[in-house]
Amino acid sequence: xxxVRVEALTKTYGAAKALDDVTLAFPDGGFFGLLGPSGSGKxxxxxxxxxxxxxxxxxxxxxxxxxxxxxxxxxEIGMVFQSYALFPNMTVAENVAFGLEVRRVPQPDRxxxxxxxxxxxxxxxxxxxxxxxxxxxxxxxxxxxRAIVTRPRVLLLDEPxxxxxxxxxVEMQVxxxxxxxEVGITTxxxxxxxxxxxxxSDHIGILKDGRLIRHxxxxxxxxxxxDAFTARFLGEANLLSGTPEGQGLRLADGTLIPGLTRxxxxxxxxxxxxxxxxxxxxxxxxxxxxxxxxxxxxxTCLLDWQGQTIKATGRDADFAALDxxxxxxxxxxxxxxxxxxxx
Amino acid sequence: xxxxxxxxxLVWLALVLVFLYAPILVMAAMSLNDSQFYALPFEFSxxxxxxxxxxxxxxxxxxxxxxxxxxxxxxxxxxxxxxxLALNRSAFPGKRLLQALLFPPIAIPWLITGTAMLVFFFxxxxxxxxxxxxxxxxxxxxxxxxxxxxARLASFDPALAEAARSLxxxxxxxxxRITLPHIAPGVIAGAxxxxxxxxxxxxxxYFLSEPGDTTLPVLIYTAIRKGxxxxxxxxxxxxxxxxxxxxxxxxxxxxxxxNR
Amino acid sequence: xxxxxxKEGLRAGLMLAPAYLWLTVAVFLPLSAMAFFSFLSDMxxxxxxxxxxxxxxxxxxxxxxxxxxxxxxxxxxxLVTALCVLIGFPCAWVLxxxxxxxxxxxxxxxxxxxxxxxxxxxxxxxxxxxRGNGVLDRAVNAVLPWDVDVNLMFSPAAVTIGxxxxxxxxxxxxxxxxLQAIDDSLIEAARSLxxxxxxxxVRLILPLSAPxxxxxxxxxxxxxVGSFMEPRLLGGRTGTYYGTVIEDQFVAVFxxxxxxxxxxxxxxxxxxxxxxASPALRKAAP
Numbered sequence: 001x002x003x004v005r006v007e008a009l010t011k012t013y014g015a016a017k018a019l020d021d022v023t024l025a026f027p028d029g030g031f032f033g034l035l036g037p038s039g040s041g042k043x044x045x046x047x048x049x050x051x052x053x054x055x056x057x058x059x060x061x062x063x064x065x066x067x068x069x070x071x072x073x074x075x076e077i078g079m080v081f082q083s084y085a086l087f088p089n090m091t092v093a094e095n096v097a098f099g100l101e102v103r104r105v106p107q108p109d110r111x112x113x114x115x116x117x118x119x120x121x122x123x124x125x126x127x128x129x130x131x132x133x134x135x136x137x138x139x140x141x142x143x144x145x146r147a148i149v150t151r152p153r154v155l156l157l158d159e160p161x162x163x164x165x166x167x168x169x170v171e172m173q174v175x176x177x178x179x180x181x182e183v184g185i186t187t188x189x190x191x192x193x194x195x196x197x198x199x200x201s202d203h204i205g206i207l208k209d210g211r212l213i214r215h216x217x218x219x220x221x222x223x224x225x226x227d228a229f230t231a232r233f234l235g236e237a238n239l240l241s242g243t244p245e246g247q248g249l250r251l252a253d254g255t256l257i258p259g260l261t262r263x264x265x266x267x268x269x270x271x272x273x274x275x276x277x278x279x280x281x282x283x284x285x286x287x288x289x290x291x292x293x294x295x296x297x298x299x300t301c302l303l304d305w306q307g308q309t310i311k312a313t314g315r316d317a318d319f320a321a322l323d324x325x326x327x328x329x330x331x332x333x334x335x336x337x338x339x340x341x342x343x
Numbered sequence: 344x345x346x347x348x349x350x351x352x353l354v355w356l357a358l359v360l361v362f363l364y365a366p367i368l369v370m371a372a373m374s375l376n377d378s379q380f381y382a383l384p385f386e387f388s389x390x391x392x393x394x395x396x397x398x399x400x401x402x403x404x405x406x407x408x409x410x411x412x413x414x415x416x417x418x419x420x421x422x423x424x425x426x427x428l429a430l431n432r433s434a435f436p437g438k439r440l441l442q443a444l445l446f447p448p449i450a451i452p453w454l455i456t457g458t459a460m461l462v463f464f465f466x467x468x469x470x471x472x473x474x475x476x477x478x479x480x481x482x483x484x485x486x487x488x489x490x491x492x493x494a495r496l497a498s499f500d501p502a503l504a505e506a507a508r509s510l511x512x513x514x515x516x517x518x519x520r521i522t523l524p525h526i527a528p529g530v531i532a533g534a535x536x537x538x539x540x541x542x543x544x545x546x547x548x549y550f551l552s553e554p555g556d557t558t559l560p561v562l563i564y565t566a567i568r569k570g571x572x573x574x575x576x577x578x579x580x581x582x583x584x585x586x587x588x589x590x591x592x593x594x595x596x597x598x599x600x601x602n603r
Numbered sequence: 604x605x606x607x608x609x610k611e612g613l614r615a616g617l618m619l620a621p622a623y624l625w626l627t628v629a630v631f632l633p634l635s636a637m638a639f640f641s642f643l644s645d646m647x648x649x650x651x652x653x654x655x656x657x658x659x660x661x662x663x664x665x666x667x668x669x670x671x672x673x674x675x676x677x678x679x680x681x682l683v684t685a686l687c688v689l690i691g692f693p694c695a696w697v698l699x700x701x702x703x704x705x706x707x708x709x710x711x712x713x714x715x716x717x718x719x720x721x722x723x724x725x726x727x728x729x730x731x732x733x734r735g736n737g738v739l740d741r742a743v744n745a746v747l748p749w750d751v752d753v754n755l756m757f758s759p760a761a762v763t764i765g766x767x768x769x770x771x772x773x774x775x776x777x778x779x780x781x782l783q784a785i786d787d788s789l790i791e792a793a794r795s796l797x798x799x800x801x802x803x804x805v806r807l808i809l810p811l812s813a814p815x816x817x818x819x820x821x822x823x824x825x826x827x828v829g830s831f832m833e834p835r836l837l838g839g840r841t842g843t844y845y846g847t848v849i850e851d852q853f854v855a856v857f858x859x860x861x862x863x864x865x866x867x868x869x870x871x872x873x874x875x876x877x878x879x880a881s882p883a884l885r886k887a888a889p
Contacts, residue, residue, distance in 0.1 A: 052505060054608060071607055072508040079509035085502035089524045098520075099510035150510060348800075352697035356710070359694050359775075363717050363768065366728035373731055422622040429618035441619065448630050450822070450877060452829030454846050455637075455866045456630060458853050462640050462863060463633035482629030485622055514614065543721040545832060550853065560723045567727055567836060576731070579724040590719035594712055 002063035002153035003028040004049060004186060009058035011044055011210075018044040019055065020210035026154075026188055026203075031180050033201030033218075034190045037233070041210035042190045043158060049188065050156050051075055063153055075154075078147030078185070082159045084139045086131040092118070092142050093127040099150035117149040120179060137168045144176070148183055155180070157189035161196065173199050194234050198222065206230050228264060228340055237266040237338065238310045252306045255285060259334070266338035272312040272330050274301060274322055279331040285310075289326050292319055303330065367583055374576035391577040401562065401578055408542055408559040411473065415480040415541040420534040422481070423488025424526075428518065430489070431496045445486040453546035456483075461550040475551040476558065480541040487540060488533035495529025535593030543586055634870075641863035659864035669848065669865065673872070676845035679759075680827040683766045684820050687774040690767070692816065695778035700787075711779065718772035726836050729765045730756065733837070757839025765837045766827055774819040781815020782808070817883035825873050845869065 004026040011019040019041045026032045034042040047053040049060055051072035059066050067075055078099075087095050096117055100110045118124045121141040131139060140160060147155060160176070161169045177200055180187050191197050197204055198218045205215040206229075214221055214230045225231035228239055241264050242251040249260040257265060278284070287305035299316040302309055310330065322328055377388035395401060430441060448456065457479070464475045499522065507517045523530075545560040552561055559582065566575050605613075644656045663669045698711055717725065732739050733755040755761045785808065793803050809816075831846035838844075849869070852862025 050509060051607075069607055071610075072505075073511050073513055076511070077509055079506065081502045081506055083500065083502050085500065085506035087503060087506075087521060098507070098512070102511045102513075102516060146506075146510070156509075349697075349701050352693060352701050355693050356697045359690060359771070360713060363714065363772065366732045366768070367717065367720075367725065369732050370724075370728035422625060425618040426622035429615040432615060435612075435615075441623065444623065444626065444631075447634075448626065450825060451634075451870065451873060452826050452846075454829040454831060454849060455870050455873075456633070458849065458862060458866055459633035459637040460629060461853060462859060463636040466636055466640075478625075478629050482626055485626060489622070539719055543719075543723075545721075545723045549832075560721060563727065564723060564832065564836075567730070575727070579721075579727055582724050583720045586720040587716050590716055591712065594715070 002186060004063075004154055004188065005061045006045070006049065007059045007061070009045065009048060009055050009060070011041075011048065011053060011055045017041075017210045019048065019058075021058070022207075022210070022212045023058075024205055024212055024215065026186060028186050029184050030186060030202045031177070031200055032186075032188045033197040033204045034188065034207060035192070035194060035197040035204060035234070036207035037192060039209070040207040042192075042207045044210075045207070046156050046158055046188060046190045049154070050077055050079055076150075076152050077154050077156055078150060078152035079156045080140075080143045080147050080158065080160045082162060084131075084143040084163075086139055086142055086146075088131055090130075091127065092123065092129050092131070092134070095131070095142060096146045096149055099146065103150065113149055114145075117145040120148075120182065121145045121175075136164050137172060140164065140172060141175070144179065148179070148185065152185060155185045155187040157187065159190055159192070162191070162193070169196070176200060198234070206233065208233075223338075225266065225338060225340070228266070231266040231338060231340060235268050236311060237268050238272075239340070240265045240267070240308075241342070251285075253285070256282065257337070258282060260337065260339050262339040263342045264340040266340050267332055267336065268338075269300070269311040269313040271332050271336040272310075273314070273332065274303075274312055274319060274328050274330060276322065276326070276328055279329055281331065281334075283332055283334060283337075285330045287328060287330055289322055289324055289328050292322070292324055303328070305330075370576055371580045371583075374573060374580045376573075391573040394572075395574045395577045398574055401559070401574065404557055404559045404562040405578070407473070407556070411477055411480065411558065412538050412541040414477055415484055416534050416537045418477075419481045419484040419488050419537040420530060423485050423533060423537075424492050424530050426485075427489045427492035427496060428522065430493065431499075445489055448483050449486050453483075457547040457550040460547065464551070471551050472553045472556065476548055479547045479551050480544055483544065483547060484537035484540045487536040491533035491536055492526060492529045495526045495532075499525050532593045535589055539586055539589050539593070542589075543582075637863045638867060640860055641867050643860045643863075645860065659861045660868070662861060663865060663868055669845070672843065672845045672848055673868070676828050676830075677872075679763065679766070679844065680824045683763060683770065683827050684824045686763070686767045687771045687823050688816065688820055691771045691774035691819070692778050695775045695782055698775070699779050699782035699785075714775055715772050718769075718776070722769050723832060725769060726765045726833050729761070729768060730836060733761050733764070756837065757841060759838065759841055761837040762834050762842060765833045766830065769833070770823040770827065773823060774816075777815045777819030777822070778812060781812040781818075784815075785811050814883045817880050821876060821880045821883075824876060828873065829869055 005024070007023050009019050009022045010017070022041070022045060034045060036042045044053055048055050049062075051067070051070070054068075059068065061067065062075060062077075087098065090098070093114055096114045097110055100113060105113070114127075115124065118127055121144055123138060123141050123145065126134065126138060126142075131142070134142065140163075143160075157176075161172050164172060173196060189200065201218050203216065204218045204221050206213045206221070208229055214226060221230065222234055225234065225237070231237040232239065240251055242249045242257070244250075244261055244263060245256065247261070248256045248258040249263070249265060250256050251265070273279075274289070285305055287303040287310060289301055290304050290309075291302040293300040293302070294316060297315065298313055299319055301312045301314075301319055301322075303312065304310075312330065372385070374391055375387055375389065377386035377390065430438065432438075460475070460479050461471070464470060464478070469475055469478070503521055503525075504517050507521045512520070543560065544558070545564065548558045548561050549564065552558055557565075559578070563575055563579065566572075641659055642655050642657060644654050644658060694714065698707060698714070702710060739755070755764070789807065789811075790803060793807055798806075829846045829849075831844065831850045834842035834844045834847050835850075836842075845865070846869075849862050849865050852858045852865065856862075
């Protein structure tokens, strides 16, 4: 168990800055999620901590010690790769035992620890199978067992669930959280799926173009994004810009939103209500319902307002009375407004 | 229309195959013909193979060729595999140059390479003889080994090596327990190519071997120029069979033009 | 304390060194040595007084024989290459596009196998077939009603046949690889757009397979220009080519400096050809 810290980490590939002066502390024993779109540098950051990427500037510290001159194999990390990278010529048990073999752990101990790890991931019965005989979810769990059996100081997960189908992914998210809680290793994982990041993380970090935009506990980052990118990326907020006027914000269609002094109003789709009748509050917008999307229990409405698309989500029953092409009113509660500064 | 063209194509292919194999089959047939002067009618006889078994000169040359090929295979496979592993890293300064340097031994006519070796080895005091031949053969075989192993390495998932390292394995362990098992077919194919290159080598052996102490192909050549006996036929048939068998094995292992 | 990157670089260097050291000693240094030797008047080892001179090269230009023989070799190489391509490309096409499944791999192997067997022995087998009273003679006489003496041995034709036989599998190989890489869906798209067969061949297939074709042609042309074994065995007295003259300098006449100079002129020609074809070669390389 160790705390991990990166300081002023910079890495450039040709003309592109993969990491741009990133400083971040990963709390000991916590589950830290790195979230960002493709090319945001999250994988580069993970691999820099692992040692596969040497930064141009900055330091990586594991357990308080700088590790620039420490080779990957000596950093005592555990890593789960996106493709799982299970050794095809070895059985499940041999795969999991590999790290212990390398550390010269004697046989009876080795067998016991392998069995424990496989039990932890609930794969004890498949110890003699080869990777190609396993399903995607099973391979993922073997990869986890192999990474944690050596009791590493840090566990690094590179998009560990991206190769699984939806239902399995949700199931594995719960599993992953459970395993991490039981074992208590400092865990850093990378994903581009914001929902997954919210579910798994104790602490979340948002990266864009190699820079760390925002970090903090998930609820805090979600409710208080503090910048337009985070608001959009985490929760797909609708961003409405306007001109500050006195104690309010004048929007493009003339609506005055009282109490808002910053130029951008962010509203989350799940906080919007749609109605055909005019709401009593001043917190309302007139828009045209362009498209109703049915997705089972929940539904999404796409509305046209001032040349911009506004997204509203809710239960399908909530939108039942409204038709596509209809002019509707969008309303929201005052405590659901998020005020953001301009770029 | 299409069917006719397809048929034509198949006929063409068949004709070419006949062209490729006819002389070999004729030679094999003649080696089993009783007549010393290739006179027909055909009378089956194994006398030439029997005479071959007693021909000390030919047997000595055959043995020398095999021995040299084994040594060359061992050296070339070891050196070539190491080089291929080192070249497998993603772009580093000089990689292009190193890859380009593998071409000359294959692309330059062996006449030039062979005579150059002769001249240089004399210059440094090595002269001709078996060490010189081995020196030359390994140089010719190396590019083939490197190319074959590299091709197999291309299908090796780098994440596997990274996973092993993340589990604490040192480079040597990664190479022996993770990389090598995967590339083994490529290494074996490379070794077989090296054997074939050395065993069948004529031009370079011709310039570098000592008269009287020659390899089999060189012996055959000089015997042909003097006027051949059918024992040459017999040994030639045997050689063809051996080299085709070796290449068949190599092709199976490296999976020519197909994928695993 | 060396950094990680330095340590890794050192390790890679150590793994590369033996192979490339070997190549340097056995190939690159000898080639350089030969360049040096080509400027000598006499071999330094024979005890004779030697000095640097360009006389060897001058001899190439002053004596028309050498240039003529080089030209003869170039023509032979061009002919053999052309025949190999004409014979081999259709074969490669049939293998790549017409035949499917397991038989394709088997047939391909069948075609390639002779190429990998001993080239000397294959030439020898042609000597048996082509000689007077040989199998070919008998076969032709058996078919034709009148007496014909078919003795192709010791003629340029024999040399050509032997060389084509030796190298056509190579062209089939490179063309096959190039053709196989052409996605079937490209041809299907062209057909769905209404293109006739000839257009597909000329405007789609030939350009796409050109790199492989050129690579194969060049790698036939180059060795044939320097060949001496095939001309000697199959050509007899008419089998004097540039390669045989070079061979003579080393094993008969023992005029090594002249041989070195002639070799280098050949090398220059070869490098020119390779350089001219290098864009195609680079595209064809895996």
